[in-house]
Amino acid sequence: MSETVEREVGRARARKEDAHLITGQTNWTDNIAVNGLLHLAILRSPMAHARIDRVDVSAALERPGVIAAFSGRDVAEAMGSLPCAWPVAEGTVMPDHPPIAVDEVRYAGDPVAVVVARDRYAAADALEAVEVDYTPLPTVLEIESALDENAPLVHSDKGTNRCYDYRTTDGDYAAAKARADVVLTRRYHQQRLIPSAMEPRAVVVTPLAASGEFTLYSSTQIPHVLRVLLAVTTGIPENKIRVVAPDVGGGFGSKLQVYGEEVIALVLAKRLGRPLKWTESRSEANLATHHGRSQVQDIEIAARRDGTVLGLKVSLLADMGAYLMLLSPGIPILGASMYPAIYKMGAYEFSCTGVFTNRTPIDAYRGAGRPEATFAIERIMDDLAAELGMDAIDLRRHNWIRHEEFPYTTIAGMTYDSGNYEAATDKALALFDYDKLRAEQADRIDHADTVRLGIGVSTYTEMCGLAPSRWLGEMRYAAGGWEAASIRVLPTGKVEVITGTSPHGQGHVTSWSQIAADVLGVPFEDVEVMHGDTLLAPHGMDTYGSRSLVVGGVAVHEAARKVVDKARKVAAHLLEANEADLDFADGAFSVKGSPEARKTIQEVAFATFASHDLPDGMEPSINADHVLDPETFSFPHGTHLCAVEVDTETGAVHVRSYVCVDDVGKVVNPLIVEGQLHGGIAQGIAQALYEEAVYDEEGNLLTGTLADYLVPAAPDLPEFLTDRTETPATSNPLGVKGVGEAGTIASTPAVVNAVVDALRPFGVRDIRMPCTPERIWQALQPGKEASA
Amino acid sequence: MTHISLKVDGTTYEDDVEPRLLLIHYLRDRLGLTGTPIGCDTSNCGSCTVDLDGESVKSCSLLAVQADGGEITTVQGLAQDGELSELQKAFHARHALQCGYCTPGMIMAARDLLREHPHPTPDEVRHGLEGNLCRCTGYQNIVRAVLDVSEEEVKA
Numbered sequence: 030m031s032e033t034v035e036r037e038v039g040r041a042r043a044r045k046e047d048a049h050l051i052t053g054q055t056n057w058t059d060n061i062a063v064n065g066l067l068h069l070a071i072l073r074s075p076m077a078h079a080r081i082d083r084v085d086v087s088a089a090l091e092r093p094g095v096i097a098a099f100s101g102r103d104v105a106e107a108m109g110s111l112p113c114a115w116p117v118a119e120g121t122v123m124p125d126h127p128p129i130a131v132d133e134v135r136y137a138g139d140p141v142a143v144v145v146a147r148d149r150y151a152a153a154d155a156l157e158a159v160e161v162d163y164t165p166l167p168t169v170l171e172i173e174s175a176l177d178e179n180a181p182l183v184h185s186d187k188g189t190n191r192c193y194d195y196r197t198t199d200g201d202y203a204a205a206k207a208r209a210d211v212v213l214t215r216r217y218h219q220q221r222l223i224p225s226a227m228e229p230r231a232v233v234v235t236p237l238a239a240s241g242e243f244t245l246y247s248s249t250q251i252p253h254v255l256r257v258l259l260a261v262t263t264g265i266p267e268n269k270i271r272v273v274a275p276d277v278g279g280g281f282g283s284k285l286q287v288y289g290e291e292v293i294a295l296v297l298a299k300r301l302g303r304p305l306k307w308t309e310s311r312s313e314a315n316l317a318t319h320h321g322r323s324q325v326q327d328i329e330i331a332a333r334r335d336g337t338v339l340g341l342k343v344s345l346l347a348d349m350g351a352y353l354m355l356l357s358p359g360i361p362i363l364g365a366s367m368y369p370a371i372y373k374m375g376a377y378e379f380s381c382t383g384v385f386t387n388r389t390p391i392d393a394y395r396g397a398g399r400p401e402a403t404f405a406i407e408r409i410m411d412d413l414a415a416e417l418g419m420d421a422i423d424l425r426r427h428n429w430i431r432h433e434e435f436p437y438t439t440i441a442g443m444t445y446d447s448g449n450y451e452a453a454t455d456k457a458l459a460l461f462d463y464d465k466l467r468a469e470q471a472d473r474i475d476h477a478d479t480v481r482l483g484i485g486v487s488t489y490t491e492m493c494g495l496a497p498s499r500w501l502g503e504m505r506y507a508a509g510g511w512e513a514a515s516i517r518v519l520p521t522g523k524v525e526v527i528t529g530t531s532p533h534g535q536g537h538v539t540s541w542s543q544i545a546a547d548v549l550g551v552p553f554e555d556v557e558v559m560h561g562d563t564l565l566a567p568h569g570m571d572t573y574g575s576r577s578l579v580v581g582g583v584a585v586h587e588a589a590r591k592v593v594d595k596a597r598k599v600a601a602h603l604l605e606a607n608e609a610d611l612d613f614a615d616g617a618f619s620v621k622g623s624p625e626a627r628k629t630i631q632e633v634a635f636a637t638f639a640s641h642d643l644p645d646g647m648e649p650s651i652n653a654d655h656v657l658d659p660e661t662f663s664f665p666h667g668t669h670l671c672a673v674e675v676d677t678e679t680g681a682v683h684v685r686s687y688v689c690v691d692d693v694g695k696v697v698n699p700l701i702v703e704g705q706l707h708g709g710i711a712q713g714i715a716q717a718l719y720e721e722a723v724y725d726e727e728g729n730l731l732t733g734t735l736a737d738y739l740v741p742a743a744p745d746l747p748e749f750l751t752d753r754t755e756t757p758a759t760s761n762p763l764g765v766k767g768v769g770e771a772g773t774i775a776s777t778p779a780v781v782n783a784v785v786d787a788l789r790p791f792g793v794r795d796i797r798m799p800c801t802p803e804r805i806w807q808a809l810q811p812g813k814e815a816s817a
Numbered sequence: 818m819t820h821i822s823l824k825v826d827g828t829t830y831e832d833d834v835e836p837r838l839l840l841i842h843y844l845r846d847r848l849g850l851t852g853t854p855i856g857c858d859t860s861n862c863g864s865c866t867v868d869l870d871g872e873s874v875k876s877c878s879l880l881a882v883q884a885d886g887g888e889i890t891t892v893q894g895l896a897q898d899g900e901l902s903e904l905q906k907a908f909h910a911r912h913a914l915q916c917g918y919c920t921p922g923m924i925m926a927a928r929d930l931l932r933e934h935p936h937p938t939p940d941e942v943r944h945g946l947e948g949n950l951c952r953c954t955g956y957q958n959i960v961r962a963v964l965d966v967s968e969e970e971v972k973a
Binding site for chain 2: 043044046047048050051052053054055057059060062148149150225226227228229276277278279281310311312533534535536700701703704705707708709710711712734735736740742743744746748749772
């Protein structure tokens, strides 16, 4: 009898990915060096809105080492317009978006000319010699004034700054409001954020001019989607383009994009017949890599005196920035289903208006629409608790979907398959020592302590696993939401997993190895995972939206099951037994009742390779592909609790403790899950306390570097105490729910709720994010309004 | 052009460089030592941290000519005969990296920190690494990894 192999799924495996990353044997796009490589540099608009009267690159061409230089007009015909794949509403205004501006620049950072030179220094020097004449145009910078009657137009040919109106309702909100004892109305501001992946973007294109073939390396999350859209945008046939995402240094949505620089590099490599590299500086990244959030949220909640929520009304103004990027219109709509969150209610109204402004385009940033939704509902639930004099936890408990009520279809039409809010919350409260902290808070109030304690609650859920293709179709998204996996068992018994997901820090190589090793019964070490190259992994939808495990990981699981099914036929033939009489365990088929008659999957793989003795008519392969289209979303959830100390004399906030209990369903690798939560919580805290893209009144970005834009460092963050409950998803065979964005979604409202909780005795009911010492201090000055 | 001579990860190099050439570009573009990446242009992120004559420096903030005559260690020079350094092992064991872009600089900065404070408190580790940004990990596992190495030394 064989020993039972320890199951891989659930093990805290240290990552396979690490070896090359900790030794510097990396393959970042900017590392790529090929013979004759030229360097591209981009001149960007210093103005937020201006007419381009003249671009003269002739002096730049005279500079030593300069090979070529182009204005937008020089290359406009070869480049097309950058794509937007998500016109969420009928009549969505879709402005033309040339990769290099031709007639007008519409945000500070809009490209106006490019230079190609022998090295990066020569290219940067030559930019200074490009002459551009601008006529300044009036700007519209604020979301709230974009629709004013006399507002300047970002796209004058469209006649409006209104991009779209989207609306969805269920139940009769007006009636719910009429029946309510309490109606709270709030306006929250989701500040504009700069994603700040540590690796700035980079693109390398190597052309094979004679045959018109191109390899494009890019620091991207989406090599497959990018390939399709590069073909559509440039007219170069899709089957002549290979896209590679080498090592990618973080993305957080910012590399879920088809960027102008990718199109520019491809078109110019074609035109010049030479390999080209473009590498973004950080200052350039802050201007030119898309930003996130930037919404004004009006939210109204109607409730009975006992705390029962009757209805919710949400009205958003969502900043698109100057142009529509790949998913810009759809980002706030991803949140539309999530405002009701974990709560039962009878009526829901949601509307969103997208507006153009003269600022960097907005698109996906960690969580993409869902953090905004969770923030607003969790903030107003805390406010409602305060209004009703209820404990914040008790109010949530009174309204949430009870464990025995799953599966449950929310008022927003989402069917949550499973969850246990009670268990996660009870565990979190115990870890946090909630009652003791509440006692300390009361004590500090009694003693008029200058340092106050605030306790913030966030009981979130998330919609993971983007996405059922039919749903995407109904939402007017241009593509599907499936994911592909292939598994090859090699003649020597080693296994190759090919995934269409494209990791950039999430640890897919390790997790997918664990999944495949379990199904196939092979050692974890024997599995290699290939990804991020359209030649190696031709079929995929890439990595974003907490989709990789729930869609791509499950696809690996299903492909592995197909391999076992095929291998079973071969094993039955070799063992001269019926398939039905075979057991498969620990990587070997054995005949029921006579376990000595066995064939390992490796032996079957070799026998299939040799193909000397296969069942009649059988295709000589046990390899398998699977393309999985999810039937539904998954809904991880959890309870995050935050205690802050607020110094009422300085406004300084110190996060004293942070506890979270997350339920992400079945866990493949607890080490990776915990890591995802840590990083996510950090980004959420960063939004609550530190980060904001700030512009001056002329539309210049003031937070243009990491000296001004405050990505938190280690001393700015607390130790997180994380724990889990496990309520498996019922919608996929692994029971997994996804974890990529949970921390970010949950932590921002937990922290702001804690800050506001500390300040409530002073009459403060909101602090606009980021909750800086200055804003808090201002809010505490007698006679001043809280900066809501 | 200025003539420089410096030792990087045990190998001596002599080159003529433009005086304005940044050390990081010299390492990456001239020597092909791409293990040390560039994360910003204002010396805030620390991705490019290397060791110069026994102190950690941000190689984006030094000119190559300023390193003339010096001895540099990068992340690529830490493993000896295929054996990872204790910090490299600890970063792996503790899952102290995700995308890995900040990791070379973080390891080099942590190495410097432990040299100066062999047995830091968690708070000292956090402050010691404040010049190095990570966007993926929230720093918690980085702090754990550094403390692990410090405790290893206590045991030894």
